[in-house]
Amino acid sequence: MTIAPNRSTSLPARRELSNKPRLSDRVFRGVATGGGLSSLVILGLIFIFLANQGYQVLKSEGFGFITGSNWLVVQDNAGITDLAASEFGIAAMLVGTLLCATIAVIIAIPISVLCALYLTFYAPQVIKRIMVALIDLMAAFPSILFGMWGFFVLMPHAEYWARLLHKYFGWLPFFKMDVDIFERSPFVAGVVLATMIIPIITSISREIFSQTPLDRIQAAYALGSTRWAMIKAVVIPYGRSGVVGGAMLGLGRAMGETVAVYTVLNLVYQINWQVLIGAGGNMASMILLKFGEAGPTEIQALMAAGLALFILTLIVNSIANIIVSKTGSKGR
Amino acid sequence: MTNSTEKETTPSSLSSVAAAAASKKKQSTGAQGVGLEARGIHAWFGDKLVLEDISLDFWSGTVTALIGPSGCGKSTFIRTLNRMHEFIPGAAMAGEVLLNGRDVYESGTDVTKIRLKVGMVFQKPNPFPSMTIADNVLAGLKLAQLKVPNKDDLLEECLLRAGLWSEVKDRLSAYGGSLSGGQQQRLCIARSLAVRPEILLMDEPCSALDPGSTLRIEETISELSSSMTIIIVTHNMQQAARVSDYTGFFLSDGGPGQLVEVGATSDIFSRPKDIRTENYVTGRFG
Numbered sequence: 001m002t003i004a005p006n007r008s009t010s011l012p013a014r015r016e017l018s019n020k021p022r023l024s025d026r027v028f029r030g031v032a033t034g035g036g037l038s039s040l041v042i043l044g045l046i047f048i049f050l051a052n053q054g055y056q057v058l059k060s061e062g063f064g065f066i067t068g069s070n071w072l073v074v075q076d077n078a079g080i081t082d083l084a085a086s087e088f089g090i091a092a093m094l095v096g097t098l099l100c101a102t103i104a105v106i107i108a109i110p111i112s113v114l115c116a117l118y119l120t121f122y123a124p125q126v127i128k129r130i131m132v133a134l135i136d137l138m139a140a141f142p143s144i145l146f147g148m149w150g151f152f153v154l155m156p157h158a159e160y161w162a163r164l165l166h167k168y169f170g171w172l173p174f175f176k177m178d179v180d181i182f183e184r185s186p187f188v189a190g191v192v193l194a195t196m197i198i199p200i201i202t203s204i205s206r207e208i209f210s211q212t213p214l215d216r217i218q219a220a221y222a223l224g225s226t227r228w229a230m231i232k233a234v235v236i237p238y239g240r241s242g243v244v245g246g247a248m249l250g251l252g253r254a255m256g257e258t259v260a261v262y263t264v265l266n267l268v269y270q271i272n273w274q275v276l277i278g279a280g281g282n283m284a285s286m287i288l289l290k291f292g293e294a295g296p297t298e299i300q301a302l303m304a305a306g307l308a309l310f311i312l313t314l315i316v317n318s319i320a321n322i323i324v325s326k327t328g329s330k331g332r
Numbered sequence: 333m334t335n336s337t338e339k340e341t342t343p344s345s346l347s348s349v350a351a352a353a354a355s356k357k358k359q360s361t362g363a364q365g366v367g368l369e370a371r372g373i374h375a376w377f378g379d380k381l382v383l384e385d386i387s388l389d390f391w392s393g394t395v396t397a398l399i400g401p402s403g404c405g406k407s408t409f410i411r412t413l414n415r416m417h418e419f420i421p422g423a424a425m426a427g428e429v430l431l432n433g434r435d436v437y438e439s440g441t442d443v444t445k446i447r448l449k450v451g452m453v454f455q456k457p458n459p460f461p462s463m464t465i466a467d468n469v470l471a472g473l474k475l476a477q478l479k480v481p482n483k484d485d486l487l488e489e490c491l492l493r494a495g496l497w498s499e500v501k502d503r504l505s506a507y508g509g510s511l512s513g514g515q516q517q518r519l520c521i522a523r524s525l526a527v528r529p530e531i532l533l534m535d536e537p538c539s540a541l542d543p544g545s546t547l548r549i550e551e552t553i554s555e556l557s558s559s560m561t562i563i564i565v566t567h568n569m570q571q572a573a574r575v576s577d578y579t580g581f582f583l584s585d586g587g588p589g590q591l592v593e594v595g596a597t598s599d600i601f602s603r604p605k606d607i608r609t610e611n612y613v614t615g616r617f618g
Contacts, residue, residue, distance in 0.1 A: 215458040219520070222416060223527055224448035225475035233475055237462035 047310060054304025057297070061088050066308060069269050071290075073298050081297035088301040090308055092271045096186060096281020097312065100261060101254035103190025103275060108198045109247050115198070116205035117231060132206070138199035147260035150192035155264060158188045162276045176274050184266040186280035192264050193257060197250030204249065208242030209235055241324050248320030255313055258284035283309040366430075367392035367561040368413060368450070368531050373427035374588075375408050375417060382408055384588035386427075388580060390531070395553060395562045397572035397597065400582030400612070405589025406565045407455075409582070410533045413563070414450035415443050431531075448476055451529030455536040457516035459508030459523070466504040468519055472527035486526060494522035495552045514545020521552060532556065534564040538571065550575050569613060573601050581609045 021029070058065055060083050068089025074082045115135075119128050159182045166182075169175045212235045220230040261282045267289060268279035287302050287309075294302060368390040375383035383405040390396050398406045411417040412425050415436060429436045436446045459468045469490050470483055480486050487504070491497040496518040500511070508519055517537060524532060534553070538546040546568075553562060553575045566572050572579050579601070580594040593600065593609045604610045611617055 213458075215454060215456055216460060218416060218419065218454065219458045219460070219523075220471075220475055221419070222414065222447055222452035222454075223472035223475050223523065224444045224446075225472075226444055226477075229475040229477065233460065233463075233471065237460075 047307075050303050050307040050310060053300055054307050056083065057088055057301040057304045058307075060084065061304075064089055065304060066094060067091050069271055071269050071286075071301075073295070075295075079295075081295050083297055086297070086301075088298075088304070089269075090283065090286075090305050092269050093267075093281040093283045093286050093305070094308065094312065095271050095273070096265075096267075097255050097283045097309070099186045099273070099275060100189045100193060100265070100280060100282060101251050103187060104193035104197055104254040105247055105251050107191060107194035108201055108250055109243070111194075112198050112201035112246070112250075113205055113243060115202045116209055117235070119202075119206050120209040121227060121231065121235075135199045135202050135206075139203055141196075141199075143196060143257055143260040144263075146192055146196045147263035150188070150195070150260060151263045154192060154195070155183065155188055158191045159183060161191075162187050166276055174273055174275050177276055178274070179277065181278035182276060184264060184278045184280075186265065186272070186275045189261050189265040189280060189282070190275070192260055193254040196257065196260060197254055200253060201243070201246040201250045204246030205239060205243045208239040208246075212238045244320070245324050248317065248324070251320070252313060252317060255316065256284055256309070258282075258288050261285045262288055283312070365392055366390065367432070368563075369428075369430040370409075370413065371428040371430065373409060373412055373429070374425060375405070375412055376422075376424040377420065378422040381588040383412075384590050386589075386591045388591065388594060390561050390563055391578070392530075392561050393558065394577040395557045395564065395575055396578045396580065397576035398563065398565045398580045398582060399567070399569060399572050400589070400592075401584075401617075402567070403589075404582040404584040406582050407535050408589070410452075410535060410563055410565055413531075414447050414452055414533060416447075416452060444476060448472075448478075448527050449529055450531045450533060451524035451527065452533045453517070453520050453524055453535065453537045455539055457513055457520050457540065459511070459516050459519050461507060461509040463508055464505045465500050465508055465511070465519060468508040469522045469526050471523055476527060478527065490522040490525045493525055493552070493556060494518045495548055495555070496522055512545070514541045514548060517541060517545065517549060518552065521549070521556075525556075529560065531561045531563065534562065536565050536567060539567060546571070569601075573597060581606075581612060583608055583612070 061068070065088060068087060069092040070087040070089050072087040074085040076082055119131055123131065162182045162185060165175050165187075166177050170177065216234045216238070217230060220234050225233070262285040265280045265282055265285060266278045267281060267286055269281075270279065272279045272281070283305060287305055290298065290302055366389045370386055370388045370390075373383055373386040374381065386405075386409055388396075398409065400406055408417060412427075413429055413436075417423050417425055425437075431446065431449060435441075436450075460471055463471060466487055469487050472478070473480060473483070473486075488497060488501075491500060496515060499515060500506075500519075503510075508516065511519060517540075521532075521537075538549055541549070550571065553564065556562060557575075557577075564572075564576065576597045578594065579597040581592045581600065581604075582589050583592045584590065593604060593606045595605075600609060601613050604613060
């Protein structure tokens with residue numbers, strides 16, 4: 001009997017590995033697959049609907065739809081919209097959407113991360129329990145309430161902060177002011193959006209921080225680490241990808257937010273990078289604003305705008321996924 | 333060698349291992365005095381008393397092994413020595429731990445300074461996966477905000493003392509998680525050494541390792557014992573017999589864990605005073 005394989009003979013063909021699952025397993029597999037595919041199907045149907053509806057306008061406008069900023073509906077005497085003479089451009093709205101959402105995320109991330117760290121590592125049990133419940137409630141709050149609160153309470157304060165920013169950082173191009181209008185600016189909208197997404201990012205960050213492996217935390221403490229040094233060396237590297245993921249979820253919510261932004265932002269059909277001036281853009285709010293009084297052709301243009309928002313969200317989320325997978329592997 | 337001794341569990345073989353280990357050391361252990369003193373340690377988890385009245389002296393420059401069946405409080409006991417016990421929610425303690433004559437539980441003590449002097453190696457190797465091998469070894473300096481003149485020298489010295497230098501010297505910038513389990517554990521030992529502790533607690537450091545790695549770590553312990561006090565919890569009696577100068581036997585009769593007997597390792601394994609110790613070291617229970 002030989003134990004060592006004889007290398008001179010050819011190796012056998014690799015066997016096909018098969019498995020015949022039981023009926024219950026196959027049924028569940030079907031149900032789960034159906035559930036998984038349904039979201040994809042719904043997404044696809046929305047995309048097809050928007051593309052189909054917006055096709056006419058997109059064809060007539062061409063690239064001008066995303067590079068132009070005019071929104072002009074020309075009607076003939078019979079009240080029929082003249083598609084060739086009308087202009088539909090959403091560049092200002094696209095830029096405005098990204099601007100407001102970016103401001104929101106920049107404000108929200110540090111606050112959320114600090115809040116999550118406090119809740120995970122510093123807060124006494126009682127405070128922790130109450131705050132976690134409150135934050136989860138806040139995440140599910142109707143956005144119109146944020147909008148109203150933002151309009152009546154936050155805006156006067158945000159205006160003061162905006163003036164401070166302009167006074168001390170006015171030399172930065174995006175804090176420049178050409179006219180003295182501080183109300184209803186992208187900055188104010190960004191602050192309101194930040195209050196909306198802080199609970200989301202906090203919730204996700206807290207979840208991931210609390211999963212930090214205990215043996216690593218203990219390893220740091222056993223080396224004479226302070227709590228802050230332990231957080232920096234162990235918790236942040238472990239939770240980084242989760243925080244980025246939460247921030248991207250917040251970014252997505254901020255980009256798609258309609259009502260809250262509608263109440264606190266001046267929609268102006270001109271690209272504006274100066275975040276403190278009361279002139280901004282937001283895709284979702286624009287669609288809401290125009291929808292009520294739009295004729296059939298303008299509706300089609302709004303559908304095309306919806307398609308653009310859809311694709312923008314898709315692009316941002318894909319970038320987010322790449323970032324998460326890049327930051328994820330290290331520190332885990 | 334590891335395999336052959338581990339197969340035999342007769343009392344004579346154990347005591348002979350202990351005697352051989354003792355003669356090898358030839359009283360060379362630099363017992364210069366008591367480095368760490370536990371006085372009347374009690375420990376609770378919530379309402380449950382898990383340790384009752386443990387008093388033990390640990391002599392400088394010696395290795396003390398703590399043996400006993402699972403759940404008898406050995407790990408809890410050594411975690412009270414560097415104040416890691418209090419991390420567990422609901423954990424409480426009574427008694428004193430004197431480090432160079434000063435109670436580590438004295439109010440106003442900076443806990444981080446205690447843990448710098450009393451280092452710890454855990455049961456499961458736990459290197460920081462986001463750090464390279466070199467950064468792992470030097471992690472303590474950053475975490476405790478210590479300054480050293482020459483980091484490279486310290487890195488090499490710690491890895492040499494932990495018996496890992498020759499295996500990793502060419503890949504110091506690889507991640508700590510890329511090492512094998514035994515190497516990771518030695519990396520963790522090197523990491524503990526970098527902050528220059530006076531005392532090293534080892535909580536079953538070899539229980540997750542293969543015999544070869546275990547042997548390497550036991551050699552490391554022997555080399556370290558000349559310069560520091562080591563307290564090792566182990567389930568492996570052969571290991572206790574091989575590496576330690578003193579052995580303490582813990583036991584719980586369903587209630588809190590107690591220290592049954594402590595003495596020179598050769599005595600504990602060859603002529604224990606307590607019948608329960610004898611039953612345990614001869615393998616009649618546990």
